[in-house]
Amino acid sequence: MRVILRTKPRKKPFIPIEAEAIIPQNFLRKNDITVYEGNKERKLDEIFYITTEGPAVSPDQVEIVLSGETGRIKRVGEYMNAGRIVIEGDIGMHCGNFMSAGEIIIKGNADAWLGREMRGGIIRCEGNASHYCAAGYRGEKRGMRGGIVQVMGNAGDFTAEYLSGGEVTIHGDCGDLPGVEMRGGTLIIGGNCRRPCGNMTGGICMIFGKADAMLPTFRNTGSEEKEYGGHHHRMTMYRGDIANRGKGTLLVKIN
């Protein structure tokens, strides 16, 4: 089943829409799905032109396509456990919160908290992701625990904060403090970043660009070769964060 949701023009397009109900399993049951526009509850057809094509007997056969002005739609794919969501443009904050399976494709940019605390599944963002991509929420002890996040462009600050499992790949640059408080999992940064992996206690972070303002609390333990983008790169290997008795691995390309 393919559900196409195209946004209707809104009088106040800057009011965010809370759309945690937009997940494949909800469309299978054909319940009356509602979303919040600001503090007003709206039926889905008040916000979107809805087109449904074909049948489905399980959530993994459901594909949702979001198009139009989707940059202010928040929490799409929250707790998603099967199926596929394709976003033709940009998407708002908290896309893919807690998702455990399925796939989200974002053709534009993603706002902050993309894939927050996700447990499984795949998120692929073809544009840029904002701050806290694949991170844990404030006060949460563990962030993303499983699954794959791929960002083809750049990501903001605090990428993969509290990462505990799964794989995060940022092909462009990252902002400040990526991989802070990492406990496990893999973080791959294709471009540059600043102050990576403070307080990390486990997991692997690989940086194939430049790491500015490296923290002094990482111990150089030699070098290793890693493959990225079809090329082999010589990397300096660090262990840390020793200020936190951490046993994480940080690999930074030798330029």
Add this chain to the structure above:
Amino acid sequence: MSELLVRNAYVIDPLSGIKGDVMDIAIRDGKIVEEVGRNAEVIDADHCLTLPGGVDSHSHVCGTKVNFGRYMSPEDMRAGRTARKGVMHVTSGYSVPTTFGNSYRYSIMGYTTILEGAMAPLEARHTHEEFTATPHQDMLANTLFDGNWSIMEAVREKDVKRAAAVVAWTLSAVKGFAIKLTNPGGTEAWGWGEDVHSILDQVPHFGVTPAEIIETMIRANELLNLPHSVHIHCNALGVPGNYRTTLDTLDLVPDLNDKRQTLYLTHLQFHSYGGSTWKDISSKSEDIARAVNNKPQVAIDMGQIMFGRTTTMTADGPMEFKLYMLHHNKWSNHDVELETGSGIIPVYYSRKSLVNCVMWAIGLELALLTKDPWQCMLSTDNPNGAPFVKYPEIIALLMSRRFRENELALLDPRTAHYVPLPAIDRELDWYDIAVMTRAGQAKALGITGVGKGHLAPGAEADIAIYPLKPDSLDPSTEYQQVMAGFGKTRYTIKRGRVVARDGEVVVEGANSTIWTKAITPPEFDLSVDPEFVKKFEQYYTVRMSNYPVQDVYLPRGVCIATEASL
């Protein structure tokens, strides 16, 4: 002029000596009166249990550490969400709900007055701001003096009058209600990475002992004629074998006040442990209850724990660190310059943990073994032992031996070897519960004079009508109905207005904040005392003139002024 008449109410009003009479209650302009006119609005209570509005004499609901508990636990905020409904705001949170969540849930349970258990003076503004957002309860703030440098210097100099002057200035400046000592001296020692383990250990640098602090503050409190006594969280909380420290503390208390207790010991469950390690922890509730029974000059509250998830928060920083070392989960530690500190960690009390089972039993034992219900209040030290929404379950446990036996059967089977609970037959009655949940608490706090905790003419018209008919209900067997009934009032009336009905809050509230001001002679005015002023110039990060909480933070402040006997 607004008038309301509650008809056919089965009233228990311990402070007025009413132990279960069917009567009418007349209300005019928010006060109880003898009678009202014919045009008064009428509520038919239909012989349901009608009590004065609930008073919680120790709960953590507002202030910086509560707020930190909120934002360090997003998982807690995701629990207990309720949508906007009528006048009710959106709420979220289970053990540390939003302020409106606290206020609505308390109101639905019939509570109309709450004492915030610990307010750091320096951070009082935050507490008062949250008070105004807790609209259905009148609020009071215990003010922390456990690590106050000026107090400890006065204790070292053995100058009770100066200690009293510091208390008077501070309570008046921060609009606090009473003196709270949390692990006296221990939080200051924690600033040096240490703790005090008994009431005779010395506090680093100051060279005073917790015993000296407690004794001085008790006397200073009486010199100021404050409505409440000193409110203490004893040293060595949560440490196996700490009952000795608690007994030592009880031995310090003189009988100085004929209207109320001289010392209020809070959450005593956490202070009644025998044994020497977590492996041989046992209940010493019998020893503690015997000491309390022998000392009418003390009052206690239970600090009952209930199984499930909650958040612990206290000004006792070193204790929270010990808990963190047990759990290795999240931990927050906070220092308040020259005054106190705090710590917060989330916990889970489990029926599979022998230690937790023993703790659960001790709280109930304290309530059941204390002979006089006026000496033992019902509390969970919300949210440290459990969120306050568990009160109805605790009431049912106290009223029904069968319920206790059913619960005991679910616990770690070794529990019975370490606690006397299975041998206790006592079942509390409706009167005892009315004392422990409102009348006793109002008396202990000294707020009966401002119309709290009773229904005599002139009192504030704070009334809770529960869907329980004491004439036909046997609490020892029908404990499920007791639990449901105390969980949701038919009507909660606050200052003469119905604020909650059948589990739903029906009006926007407007609460008061009750604070105390002890009027001291000019020679004890510390605002011009060079030594005291120097503290602000040299050590505090705020100026003395910016320290006091302005009146604008208390839109409906009620000041209890006392004349100090200095």
